[in-house]
Amino acid sequence: ADNYSEWDEFYEFSASNTRPPDDWLSSELADWLPLRSDIRTLLWLGADGNTIWSMGSAHDVARLADLAAATHGEPLATRLRFEDGPALAVAVPITGFPLKRIAGTFAVAEPIGTAMAQEFAALSNATTVTIRTVDEAATPVTNTVRAPAFTGMTSSLDEGVLHVTANLIGLGGERVASVSIFDSGVASADPLYVPLLTALGTSGLALAAALLLALTTTRFVRKPIDELAAYVRDVGMRAVEGAPYAPLEVGGDVPAEFRTMLGTVDDLTGRLAARQAELRGALAQAEEAEERFRIAVDDSPEAKLLFVDGMIRVANPAAGFQMGVPAERLIGLSMADAMGGRALPVAESDQALTLAELVAHAVESGPVTVVVDAAGRGTRWLQIAASVHPGSGEVLVTSRDVTEDRRRDELRAEILETVSHDLKSPLSVISGYLDILERQPDTEVVGKAVGGARDGMARVLEMLEDLLATTKAEDFLAPRTMSLVHLDRLAADTVDSLRPVVRQEIELRTCCAATTRGEDRRLRQALANLIGNAAKYSPDDSTITVALECLGDRAALVVEDEGPGVPPEERDRIFERFERADATSSQPGLGLGLYIVRTIVQGHGGSVHVEQRAEGTGARFVVELPLAAGRPPAG
Incomplete structure (x- = not known):
């Protein structure tokens, strides 16, 4: 009952008076409890006092409701008479952990069987x-x-x-x-x-004599004894609470023995009060330190598991996320149970180790990296480290997700390999034209060589700019300043600047005067990349169409070409780094242009996709951006 009372997910359902889904009730209560206990009757009351869920006969559930009504915010255990016989029952307030405002009551009961007789009937x-x-x-x-x-x-x-x-x-x-x-x-x-x-x-006569003596002396000693008992009770409670108290004033008719006893009580109570004050201060410091520790552990992106005597006693939310279960359900599990007995493959090795073996390896040799298949998140690499407290033997296991670190390392290697390959071609062209310049003084040949060298150098610079952009794309391509951008003017200026340098005809259609918030320079770069991509894959005598359309609260920049188009299975992939629609194409480039487009557009709160052109072959790239205000008038 305490486990459910302190479970945060259980607390949230109770506080909001919400009935959980049926599959949750089945896995966490209806099916789970009977397998692990003799509980057959249950009542779950929400913060408003109404029933969220119950289990058992109507009569027995009503008895649990009587028990819940008698708790008054404190746990209460007793015996109840059920339809089929006596039962042990307990009701606890639902408080979450750390303790929060009471959000309901949880009551359970199990029948009293012969195996329990020893507990109450000797x-x-x-x-x-x-x-x-x-x-x-x-x-x-x-x-x-x-x-x-x-x-x-x-x-x-x-x-x-x-x-x-x-x-x-x-x-x-x-x-x-x-x-x-x-x-x-x-x-x-x-x-x-x-x-x-x-x-x-x-013994009858002696008993009678004693009774007579007691009656005779009662009125002489009862009053001071009662006063002393009440005083001791009062100052004891005050001392436990750390509150000040006043010494008891007694009359002169109180025997000396009572005065001596009273002095002893005062001395002991004073010491108790001082000690209690020290303990309260130490407790407050310990609770504050524990809260700071819990905040640090709970907020850590690294998974933390603390094993005491081989059992998990502390598990932070990151541990629950990595293991695919609520962190609360990890408490009390052993190392074998925590992973279901599974062995995890060690990265770049043929070994597969259980959690206990991983911990032993990490303690002896340092962190070890394992490969896991996370539900819904694909393959992940986790670095496991462990340390043992020299005194208590407690084991702290830390698991850090290093998937992105490994992917960055792989990306760096891929970049170097790709760049070294793709830069060789234009550099060889430049080198060849320079050789021509050295050997041919003819003016016409020199002009042609210079032009070729310039074209090759332009290709090198283009690839270097793309490389620089993609190595720190999220920071480099993010809008630095957010201002109103008139998309109709941006489209017109970009088309005018590119018409002299492309072989195809560019047609511009503006269906509305739309504005968005963002950085003009980055949006121009995205549109220019789309037009350049269309020119790269379209025939020389074809037409590239650039259009601006308004779609409700969004504006669409559209670039259509008459090239081969993009197959459906490649329409998502081409927006990734170093991906191209046709990897065997002789067209130059690193495959970064569309990735840069997507990064810029997403940084402005928009999206980009590619589809088949409505008329004939060709691709239709669509960039959608949020409008700065309501839908503008068509124009």
Whole structure:
């Protein structure tokens, strides 16, 4: 019950008075509890006092509701009379962890079976007793505990058999069950009772005399004793709370012994109050340190697991995220249970190690990297580190997701390989034309060589600019200043600047005067990349169409070409780094232009996609951007 009360997800459902989905109820309550306990009756009340979910008969659930009403914000355990017999029940307030405002009540009960008899029914000093509860068979148990929850006890001894009966009491003094106990190991009645009767008879006079003496002296000693008891009770509570208290003033008729006792009580209480104040201060510091520690652990992006005696005692949210379960459900699991006994493959190795083996390896040799398949997140690389406290032996396991680090390393290697390959071609052209210049003084040949060298150099510069942009794309290409950008003017200026340098005809269609918020320079770069991409893959005598359209609260910049188009299975891939629609194409470039377009557009809150051109072959690239205001008039 405490585990559910402190479970944050359970608390959120209770605080919002929300019934969880059926599959959640099944996995966490209806199916889970009966497999792990004898609980058969359950009541879950939300913050408004209404039932969120219950399990069991209507009669039994109603009894749990009576128990919940009697809690008054504190845990309460008792016995209840159910339809099928007595049951042990507990109701706890739902508080979350750390403690929050009470958000409801959680009550559960399980039937009292013969296996539980030892817990509440050992009522004699016999070695073995036999207990009968309602509708239960006799079960022998060993008399090892006392039971304060009984009343109406009777006993008899008949021919060496001791018979004891009592009522099992529950909530509000209700009689929950009748219990009978037999012990056939008692001797005959004569040896047992004769000495007892003799002792009672000979002590009668002494008892009467003592009673008379007590009545005579009561009025002389009762008053100071009552005052002392009340004083001790009061100052004791104040001392425990660390509150100040005033010494008790007693009259002159109080005996010296009481004065001495009172002085001792004052001295001990003063010491207790001082010690309690120190403990409260230390507790406050410890709670503050624990809260700082919890904040640091909970906010850490690294998964943290603290094992005490081989069991998980601390698990932060990052650990739950990496392992695919709520962090609360990891508490109490062993190393084997935490991973379900699975072995994880070690990166760049043929080994597969269990969590216990990984921890031992990390303690002895340092961090180890494993490869896992995370549901919905693909393959991830996790670096496992572990340390052991030299005194307590507690083990702290840290798991850091290094997937992006590995991907950056792979990307750097791929960049170097791609650049070294793609830069060789234009540099060879430049080198060849320079050789021509060195050997041919003819003016016409020199002019042609210079032009070729310039073209090759332009290609090198273009690839270097793309490379610089993509190595820090998110920062480099993000808008630095956000201002109003008139997309119709931006489209017209970009088209005018590119018409002299492309072989195709560029047609501009502006359907509206749209504005967005962003950086003019970056948006021009994105549109220029799309037009350049269209020119690269379109025939020389074809037409590239640039259009501006308004779609509700968004504007669309459209670039259409008459090239081969993009196959459907490649339309998402071509916007990734170093990807091209046709990897075997002889067209120059690193495959970064469309990636840069997507990065710029997403940085402005927009999106980009490619589709088939409506008329004939060709590709239609569409950039959608949010309008700065409502839909502008068509124009």
